[in-house]
Amino acid sequence: MSPIDSVTRANAGLSSLDTRRSVPYTQLKAPAPDQPTLARLLRSATRVPDHGRREPFRFIAIRGDALREFGERLANLHQAADPEASASALEKDRDRYRHAPLVVVAIARLGADPKIPETERLLTAGCTCFALLQAAQALGYGGCWLTGWAAYDAGVASMLGLAQDERIIGFIHLGTPCIEVPERERPDPANLLSEWAP
Secondary structure, eight states: OHHHHHHHHHHHHHHHHHTTTOOGGGGGSSOOOOOHHHHHHHHTTTOOOOOGGGEEEEEEEHHHHHHHHHHHHHHHHHHHHHHTOOOHHHHHHHHHTTSSSSEEEEEEEEOOOOSSSSSHHHHHHHHHHHHHHHHHHTOOOOOEEEGGGGOHHHHHHTTTTOOTTEEEEEEEEEEEEOOOOOOOOOOOGTTTTTOOOO
16 A cells, blocks of 8 residues: 555544534434344444453444334433422433333443443443444434433333343444534644653
8 A cells, every 4th residue: 555545544443533514413314324234234333442351331223113112111210210390300211211212222332241330331331322423424314322310210120121241331322313413613633632750
């Protein structure tokens, strides 16, 4: 590869990172990645740093009618936990799953491990969420990573069949963007970097 080809390739790779945007979930529509495409996205998303090769992550796809049912069940869980919950709060639970045609639930597997700290495994699982968003955008899709109360609720974990040692780390909403997401101000790396010297 010539030096020019190498620079062009590097710039293309950095550009894909520099242009990443979260698309609001309300601005995602069909089509979503189909099953073979999702499998391809996850192949890229799971190429993350993983100390000890523990693979402390797994995924659940929710599509179509299952999304509407999931939103209804969230609203029911919310109302059972808080009978005073407002109608607008319950509608927000339902509405969040009416837009994007695919939601991937990212799950961290955090059982006891004598060698690899839980924090490292949690970070590894979190990296898959970011990598999935990057991979989706590379193929022309849009996405956003959401949590909210449902990510931390035992009833939701039970509904999704999570084991005792598993945690939801994100609901990755995926689809085709309806809008061009504007750039927003980003931090200046110069303000974030310091150097240590003895």
